[in-house]
Amino acid sequence: MSENLEFYHEPIMLNEIVKGLNLKPFSIVVDCTLGGAGHSFEILKFIPNGKLIGIDKDVEAINYSQNRLSKYSNVVFVRNDFKNYKSILSKLEIKKVDAILIDLGVSSHQIDTPSRGFSFRFDAPLDMRMDTSQKLTAKFVVNNYSKSELIKILKIYGEEKFASLIVSNIIKHRLIKPIETTFELKNIIEECLPKKIIYKSNGASKKTFQALRIEVNSELFGLESAIQDMIDSLNPKGRLAVLSFHSLEDRIVKNIFKYNATGCICPPNIPLCVCNHKASVKIITKKPLTASNLEQTNNPRSTSAKLRIIEKL
Ligand SMILES: C[S@@+](CC[C@H](N)C(=O)[O-])C[C@H]1O[C@@H](n2cnc3c(N)ncnc32)[C@H](O)[C@@H]1O
DSSP states (O other): OOOOOOOOOOOTTHHHHHHHTTOOTTOEEEESOOTTSHHHHHHHHHOTTSEEEEEESOHHHHHHHHHHTTTOSSEEEEESOGGGHHHHHHHTTOOOEEEEEEEOSOOHHHHHOGGGOOOTTSOOBSOOOSSTTSSOOHHHHHHHSOHHHHHHHHHHHHOOTTHHHHHHHHHHHHHHSOOOBHHHHHHHHHHHSOHHHHHHSSOTTHHHHHHHHHHHTTOSTTHHHHHHHHHHTEEEEEEEEEEEOSHHHHHHHHHHHHHHHOSOOSOTTOSSOOSOOOOOEEESOSSOBOOOHHHHHHOGGGTTOEEEEEEEO
């Protein structure tokens, strides 16, 4: 097998994840965000008699990983959204698994491929779709969403404090002609921001582009219930690891993990438990793990990574 493939994505917190998944030779593992198979390539070394299910909604990720993992016969590739986890497993006639990984967000390949339209660093049609067969594009969002919807997206998903200013300028421009490209949008953003913000920030468009990407790919919607389906599918002692890069994602992960790790969830004023809720998992990472200083220096994309792991009881 050739490892001379073009660079796709540097797997983040690789050792922490492989160790944290507690893999055994017969483990059945689901990599919900296969990407360039950086994590899966390592995982496969630990499960010689097991099976790996690699899911990604981006056809380029599936094609690349099929090539990269071609020497392994124990891999099933699934081009789908991991939010359909339950039906994916059911179609494969798999009831229980031993380890699951979700490595959220975009791959370096997606961000660094100019034609995908994810980045303000390259001029390209405003696209940003991970799944190129889906209808919704960034161009549609920018040109058709209402002012209030756009402000909300920029504020919540991008934590952009100039959201109102930027959206007002977008609306002004789109009344003249549709905004078609990444550079048109970047110029519209920069036109309305104070000059010192543009010079000071590492890309004044970064937050707006991030917000649009999250909206286009519906990154937060359905995450909680997908994680619940994953927890339900774990064998006793099975592990689920989630790597997130955004505070909203991390909050969703933290809360659903906590809910599953909690026994009684009755209100405190009720003297006797009526909920019968039982803890189904143990939290392995009391606080989220972060990338080492060395990794953060070598790969700045790891700086915002938070890794949370649970184990099924
Ligand atoms: C950060 S990359 C994963 C990188 C991978 N762990 C590696 O080491 O190469 C995230 C990948 O997940 C995919 N992805 C994101 N959200 C997804 C979803 N809801 N369903 C399926 N794939 C998704 C993206 O297309 C992208 O390829």
